[in-house]
Amino acid sequence: MNVTELNEHYGQPGLRFAEGAGELIYAEIDNAGGSARICLQGAHIVGWRPKDQTEPVVWVSDQAKYGPGKSIRGGVPVCWPWFGPHASESAFPGHGFARTTMWQVTGSETLADGATRVGFMLMPNDRTHAQFPKACRCELIATVGASLRVDLVTSNLDTETVTIGEALHTYLRIGDIADAAVTGLDGSEYVDKVDGGRRKHQAGAVMFSGEVDRVYVNTESECLIEDPVLGRRIRIAKSGGRSTVVWTPWQEKAEKMADFGPGRAGQGGWREMVCVESGNALDDVVSLAAGERHTLSVIYSAEALA
Template identity: 40%
Template sequence: MTIAQLNTDHAIDGQLKFVEGKGGFPIIEVDNGKAKATISVYGGQVLSFQPTGEAADVMFLSDKAYYAEGKAIKGGIPICWPWFGPDPEGKGRASHGLMRNRMWQVISTAAVADGTQVILGLSDSAETQAIWPQSFKFSIEITVSDTLKVELVTVNTGDQAFPITQALHTYFTIGDIAQTKVIGLGGTEYLDKVDGGKQKAQTGDISISSEVDRVYLNVAPQLTIDDGALGRKINIASTGSKTAIVWNPWSEIAANMADLDDADYKRFVCVETANAANEVIDVAAGSEYRMGAVISVTR
């Protein structure tokens, strides 16, 4: 569908329009007085969110990100679904599932009481069935206001249950990783993927001074990133999720990623809302499952 047709069907005067982004991908631009946001229809991916009055974007987006069919965009909120991490069946399918690297459909846009809502989605096709033989409707509901609400909705349209794991693989902008803490996970058990997946317990807040790749289990629904350099706290309130991933690649891995600048590891931290590890969700035939997060900024 062309940008002109998308605007005819879904633009909202004074709030939302479609533009052609890098790689020719359709981009949704929201500016509703409460916040600005950009959303890529490719990948169903929020790329930026900046509440009015905030000097810095809440989302990190790499200047070297790929904008090409078959590639994931490095930054914002990539979607991992219907599995998080490596192929759970060991069949060699792509890590993090089906959704990060394909074009979605615009289901609807609307001016709502607290801001602007965008719903993007995908249903199963012959292509997805060949990779993952399940019948589904999958959507992301995004509400841009002074907060950012993002919810993943899985509908099983088949006649048998299927298991999923999933994540909002969110990249948050921070002023300086050396002045950043992740609060709310003290005393929580986690799998340390940097140390062979060993299970450990978190002591106090998380400070990052080397590579971190941890899957936290049975987490509380409220986490906070204390962004000391920018003088703000980023709050993440999750629903339908008891798993969180904290990731920063640090210097060596960042230097080896072509879609990251060598120093980008100092400028972001991923705190991901997820169903992962031992939190596998069985979606019954004919039912739906919702997982999401509300992201806000306080000072």
């Protein structure tokens, strides 16, 4: 559908569709609880701010690249149907193809509390069939208001069991990575990708003084980002996901990525974000029998520090 048809079929009070950066189409949401933008390529949430927050909660780089087939630095990229590198094909894209593939709008509604709900479905093509020759339907439902809820739904329409890895690779806006802390993972086992994939156990809060790239497994815990610089706490509550990924590239790696940019303070955009990703990866990949459906749900919210 073009923009006119999308607005005719799915426009709501506080929801319109428009062409934007990279000549891509976006769902633009602005209601009493919050505002957001969602790119139809990737069903990629490229911004969310509750109305009671002066700063956005979802971070997107000022230097992000937009265009057909390009991955966007920031927001909420959808990793599906695998997380990280493909298990056997190194030429396949890292984190799967969902984030660079067009999705179709499937529905929209305004809820009783004023929140806006929009549904999307991944549109398979020859490229995706070649990389994942399974009959699966992937859907994303975003509910935008004072909180942000994202439901990633996989339905196995195949005749055989299908195994998937998945994650919502969410970039979250913070004041300064050196002052932030992530709680909720104390005692959890993780794979330390910075230290050769060694298995370790978390002790206390996750603090940052260098690159961190960890996949916490077998944990369904709610995570909190404590941010004394912006004076707030970001809450990440999930269901249907047993992995949590915590990632910051730190300076050296970020400077090799041109799309991080200088950030608002000019000290590097990497200082103003941290990824706390919810999903099912490594030990926690999901096997679905024929006809089964799996839902990964995450609710993001922000509150003032006490």
